[in-house]
Amino acid sequence: MNQSTLTTTALTILRVIAGFLFAAHGWQKFNEWTIAGTQASFAKMGVPAAELAAPAVATLELVGGIALILGVLTRVFAALLAVDMLGALFLVHASAGVFAATGGYELVLLLAAGALAIALTGAGKLAVDRALFGRSNSKLSVLA
Secondary structure (H helix, E strand, O other): OOOOHHHHHHHHHHHHHHHHHHHHHHHHHHHHHHHHHHHHHHHHHOOOOHHHHHHHHHHHHHHHHHHHHHHOOOOHHHHHHHHHHHHHHHHHHHHOOOHHOOOOHHHHHHHHHHHHHHHHHOOOOOOOHHOOOOOOOOOOHHOO
């Protein structure tokens, strides 16, 4: 495989897997924990404005995750998801240390890094963004 094919493959794998995990966490907040349960959990963890943060985070993770999978407005959603994960890291997980088994930040740090990498590189060739905004003369080509 040439470098372009490897890069396309790597970006697609990263984008789809990260998107799946974000969407799964958003879905969990809506369906397993419910928004009311997520609000209560956020409040207990000390998240500011938990009643607003919980539905916003759940929606961002679900919609943003699906957007990453498809490669739609990828840079925008990836940047927002990176900020979401950094918020989770600093507001909730940092004090518990590294390991997720003890409530630590390893998962949120990895998701933040993956989302940031996607935000910096874009969706790659196999994405809706590329089809919509990929022309070099497009004013929106920065989104591809």
